[in-house]
Amino acid sequence: MDKFVIEGPTPLRGHIAVSGSKNAALPLMAAALLTEKPSVIRNVPRLNDIHTLNNVIRVTGTRVEFDAGAHELRIDASDLHTPEAPYEQVRKMRASFYMLGALLGRCGEAKVSLPGGCAWGPRPVNLHMEGLKALGADIHMENGYVIAKAPGGRLKGGTFRMDPSSVGATVNLVLGAVRASGTTVIENAAMEPDVVAFCDALTGMGAVISGHGTPVITIRGTDHLQGMDFRNAPDRIETGTFMIAAAMHPDSDLTITDTDPGDLGAFTELFRQTGVDMEIGTDTIRVKAPKHIRPVSVITEIYPGFPTDLQAQWATMMTQAYGASEVTDNIYIDRFSYVPELVRLGADVELRGNTAYIKGPNKLQAASVMSTDLRASVSLVMAGMVAEGATEALRVYHLDRGYETLEAKLNAVGARIRRVPQE
Numbered sequence: 001m002d003k004f005v006i007e008g009p010t011p012l013r014g015h016i017a018v019s020g021s022k023n024a025a026l027p028l029m030a031a032a033l034l035t036e037k038p039s040v041i042r043n044v045p046r047l048n049d050i051h052t053l054n055n056v057i058r059v060t061g062t063r064v065e066f067d068a069g070a071h072e073l074r075i076d077a078s079d080l081h082t083p084e085a086p087y088e089q090v091r092k093m094r095a096s097f098y099m100l101g102a103l104l105g106r107c108g109e110a111k112v113s114l115p116g117g118c119a120w121g122p123r124p125v126n127l128h129m130e131g132l133k134a135l136g137a138d139i140h141m142e143n144g145y146v147i148a149k150a151p152g153g154r155l156k157g158g159t160f161r162m163d164p165s166s167v168g169a170t171v172n173l174v175l176g177a178v179r180a181s182g183t184t185v186i187e188n189a190a191m192e193p194d195v196v197a198f199c200d201a202l203t204g205m206g207a208v209i210s211g212h213g214t215p216v217i218t219i220r221g222t223d224h225l226q227g228m229d230f231r232n233a234p235d236r237i238e239t240g241t242f243m244i245a246a247a248m249h250p251d252s253d254l255t256i257t258d259t260d261p262g263d264l265g266a267f268t269e270l271f272r273q274t275g276v277d278m279e280i281g282t283d284t285i286r287v288k289a290p291k292h293i294r295p296v297s298v299i300t301e302i303y304p305g306f307p308t309d310l311q312a313q314w315a316t317m318m319t320q321a322y323g324a325s326e327v328t329d330n331i332y333i334d335r336f337s338y339v340p341e342l343v344r345l346g347a348d349v350e351l352r353g354n355t356a357y358i359k360g361p362n363k364l365q366a367a368s369v370m371s372t373d374l375r376a377s378v379s380l381v382m383a384g385m386v387a388e389g390a391t392e393a394l395r396v397y398h399l400d401r402g403y404e405t406l407e408a409k410l411n412a413v414g415a416r417i418r419r420v421p422q423e
């Protein structure tokens with residue numbers, strides 16, 4: 001288990017490139033299982049979560065080759081013979097549950113481990129299962145596994161309303177629906193750019209999908225799908241993370257490249273309200289930090305609302321704002337494990353219910369802090385970059401799940417971060 005030693009404070013200046021999106025790549029990988037033809041996915045980030053899903057997919061007999069240097073993933077599911085996803089793999093990453101829709105869609109049957117708990121409380125999968133039942137699947141539980149079968153070997157399709165709107169369940173239902181015998185309508189579907197990219201890729205394979213990017217997605221089942229050759233989207237959460245990191249030091253002037261500024265939803269306008277100077281290009285965003293960050297409160301919502309995956313970073317920035325602000329998470333109400341750690345660094349943050357009440361600005365001082373999940377982890381690194389002294393962020397393996405070569409990227413624009421093996 002490695003730790004980071006972060007010397008601060010350091011401004012961020014220069015150009016920093018965004019990698020391909022983790023959350024968009026995972027459904028694309030599952031989609032490649034729907035066809036007997038080989039697929040290529042480009043701009044895939046070199047991350048532990050990608051390696052984990054590769055290993056889940058290999059259990060089925062599918063060939064997976066990941067050229068991590070070229071960020072190119074080749075998936076050939078022509079010999080898919082075992083429609084199963086075992087606990088040993090699924091427990092490492094919840095998105096492995098995409099195997100349920102993919103295997104049901106491809107084989108008409110699936111045996112997929114139920115994912116376990118999560119660092120920030122319960123994360124149910126009831127909508128995934130109820131939705132696939134509405135498409136015609138028989139589903140029951142056996143020894144921690146979800147056993148699913150499509151009568152006659154093929155799902156029929158059907159109508160299902162999500163409540164709440166779920167990214168994962170939308171993906172699983174689309175995976176089940178594209179090769180069904182009939183038509184599927186998903187109401188209150190997730191509108192995330194990741195879902196849109198996934199539906200675009202499937203459409204390129206020959207799937208008949210309309211309405212993606214709106215709350216109603218319609219899928220007409222089809223018999224045959226081609227392989228895909230698809231370029232994965234840039235990681236919008238990494239983009240937002242770098243934007244916030246730049247805003248936190250008054251001398252920062254950072255240009256984020258290889259991104260899609262259109263993917264950030266409500267985040268961009270709220271970010272502008274903090275007083276940053278932003279120049280938005282076609283695939284770049286230049287952020288010049290304000291002298292004094294203005295306090296701006298946020299509430300997480302489904303896309304295009306403010307993303308839950310950026311709330312910890314936002315709260316961290318608000319510790320440096322001049323005034324009081326509130327960060328409320330309505331999507332995942334327990335996602336605040338970073339709060340006591342920020343307090344250890346000298347921040348004034350109080351957690352009540354699912355809202356963090358922040359008073360700024362507070363000069364942060366180095367301390368040892370521990371991360372408990374991916375976004376909490378990156379927030380502590382960001383706090384360390386403005387704290388006085390050498391902050392130790394322990395257990396950075398969480399970061400390696402979701403940020404490709406984070407310390408190298410940040411060091412190239414002025415940060416001083418060392419990775420140290422931790423006993």
Ligand code: UD1
Pocket residue numbers: 023024026094095122123124125126127128129163164165166167168169190307308309330331332
């Ligand atoms: C995805 C992202 C994750 C992000 C989250 C919310 C991936 C791999 N992960 O997770 O980074 O934080 O979207 O934007 O893309 N819910 C139910 N029943 C279900 C499923 C979900 O009640 O069956 C609820 C959840 O508890 C939550 C809300 O729906 O309150 C949204 O969750 P969901 O969109 O499903 O999150 P994930 O797809 O797991």
